[in-house]
Amino acid sequence: MSSYDPRTGAALEAPPESTLDEVDDTVAAAVAAAQEVAAAAPGERAGWLEAIADSLQDRKDELAEAADEEVALGLPRLIEECGRAADTIRFYASVVREGGWLGAAIDSGPPDLRRVNVPLGPVAVFGAGNFPFGFGVLGHDTATALAAGCPVVAKAHPAHPRLSAALAELAWSALDETGAPAGSLGLIGGFAAGSRLVGHPGIRAVAFTGSQRGGLALWRQAAERDDVIPVFAEMGTVNTAVVTPAAAGNFDENGFVASFTLGMGQFCTKPGLLLAPAQAGIPERVAAALGANAPRGWLLTEQIAVAYQQGVKNLEETGARVLTRTAEAEGGWKAQPTVLAVTTAGLRSDPTLLEEVFGPVALVAEYGSREELDEVLEILPGSLATAVHAAEDDPDLPGLVERLSRTSGRVVVNGWPTGVAVGWAQQHGGPWPATTSPAHTSVGAAALQRFLRPVTYQNAPDAALPPPLRAANPWRIPRRVDGNREQ
């Protein structure tokens, strides 16, 4: 593999790409481990996760430094992200222990029916470049797949292959020390290796976080297999934020700029389009705020830097007008934060304006009436998140929240979609094309559900049942018995 310092473009020493034989061996180890991982009691699996979390926490300064060499997102952000990744993994460990994810149900019949979610088997994880910890080798996808009882084969991200290797090493020690079977986690690297992985009969599901192009390519490949497997791809979209007329006066333009330039605009939940009431001067206020507060930084990879420049150029060519373009950093994969104005007519006539440009750029469009706003909302493609900025008791708010919920997985009121809290009530997947499987999420307790399928046992004696369905309920999990929830 190749690795580069985004600040200079200098090549760094990186691990070699995996050969196809190495991919096969890694998957074979995952397949060999699958039954043992699946059979491990919740407490045991939670222990594996907690050991990984402890190691991440203990070594976050050193890991953040390693990450920063490859992604240039800065130490404070990366130290925080690594700490949050550890907290997140601990949260998933608590979810595993709780056991509700097993969906255990018993109908005493006749016939006696007992239903439980079982793990799918080895999961291929394609993490993202922009969150080397949160969505990297030990991010949400890996943690929730292991939590659900599935071995993982992760692909090292080309933006941080050195860190990927370090994270895998860390996890191997933690897993080994807590008794997880060898093969619970594998790591491969390289484009051809990734393709081999998705086509491998031993792989039972794919989790992906990244671009539309990458996610849909994997989804198509999986759909061509003899035995089709699910691909849970969460992909970048233009996340729209709406300002109501009543909120225009107090609108926080600095908050918007901070959100769309956070991490150099490299968030899948970046608010890429602001719809603001006309005659409130919001485009000008945003332009001034960007001029005053734009970050100077670098993008993750040369490819992303080139695509960013081209993407902004395309926006200009389709009629968007640059309001402010700020100075860039020096060297490497630098980029100029930019905000552009578009008209609602322009948005409606050219759908390319509604395609994500990954990086520190956003569009602002003014609407003259609620009808004009609704016409734009009508054409919005599915997105991960949307936002509304409203005043107290704003009469427009309930209708807008409902309208935005139709095209997004999360609706934020008086806030920005960047910043995704991890908990029981989170949803980080939106309608197509934001996610290939909009019923699922890659963040939050429900993320485990991606890697499970239900099995019902009919009239099976206790000894032939998996532990969560046995009469004695040895795992002490919540179950639904004859329709009633029992703890």
Add this chain to the structure above:
Amino acid sequence: MSSYDPRTGAALEAPPESTLDEVDDTVAAAVAAAQEVAAAAPGERAGWLEAIADSLQDRKDELAEAADEEVALGLPRLIEECGRAADTIRFYASVVREGGWLGAAIDSGPPDLRRVNVPLGPVAVFGAGNFPFGFGVLGHDTATALAAGCPVVAKAHPAHPRLSAALAELAWSALDETGAPAGSLGLIGGFAAGSRLVGHPGIRAVAFTGSQRGGLALWRQAAERDDVIPVFAEMGTVNTAVVTPAAAGNFDENGFVASFTLGMGQFCTKPGLLLAPAQAGIPERVAAALGANAPRGWLLTEQIAVAYQQGVKNLEETGARVLTRTAEAEGGWKAQPTVLAVTTAGLRSDPTLLEEVFGPVALVAEYGSREELDEVLEILPGSLATAVHAAEDDPDLPGLVERLSRTSGRVVVNGWPTGVAVGWAQQHGGPWPATTSPAHTSVGAAALQRFLRPVTYQNAPDAALPPPLRAANPWRIPRRVDGNREQ
């Protein structure tokens, strides 16, 4: 459309096929109804379903007669099926009222996050020929889509277009009387109309029950859309039953014959392959039982009758040996119940032996050792259901149940997979290629989940939240608050 009496092949008068304009109008009505259906409180929606169930119950004799003209499954079976369909719809009404399907969760934060499942919108339902009530216009798919808050556009099945029209009329009256919006349920007919339906931008999900060929064609079509929608196809497979050595002596060959010839073998859960220990004379016992108890009946359509004859011929050509072939009925879409013997080596060398032949046919293979059995189990494709026949405290049982759970959605012990109870713990979907979405089911309380996706509201004031997430919990549904379940 065309309709035929399977007993004679005589054409019956049938409703015309829908024009493409009629399809568009029907979907437009569903789209127009979607918000009102989604917003209806659980009790209201349950009331719609119960009114449909009451009408089915009241009119089951007359409906069964209408059905029998087109499907020739006999009045007793059809009266029972219609009554069961009414019970099933009442069960789904009780599931709607319970409210757990909403998956409501609240994290008090900050940020305040509130997650709930929302309906996807209009659902296209392609029912099955073999269950004109259970999987017809008012079957599981329609009932659970309405239960989940989605309008339905059903396609009349070519095996029972007259009954489909009668069922839609019945439902329209019931829905109208209980205040459901016009457009809650639409009916279209014809192949071209069905294709238009799946491609229509207003349709947000497809439910299908039937053949591999039909289901995969719809799945592919949906995957080619600009906005891809989920297709929940439950398709016929070879459902395997295993007899352990300890159970061979008491093996109930009459039960097997009754199961694989039930409804002239036209069950998606038909046990199509029996794996029996060698030297217990089981093939001969099955052959004798079929000779004594084979039904004389008709298949649903001419197409199915032709495919059945060809399918059995193909089995013979790939090396299966006919053990018994019994006399057929006279006239129409008649078929000869047949049981064939295959070797485990044959099964392993020719995968076409593991493809479903729809109709009253089954294969019996003898295994000489556990290793030989395991080699066959290793190559079984995914199926809806499997079965094991075991003795009391059978040492082989736990391992076989676990092994079969890897390739099927339901494992039946000492019974047969035909006969699918409706309840909280049922699972009627199996690994690919039995189901396009093995995490889902078309039967049982969980069937509603197919037509929902989660949305999270972040920091939204009470007035902007949907009822299930409001502070006062006006729908009185179970919710998870800060990780703890509350009723």
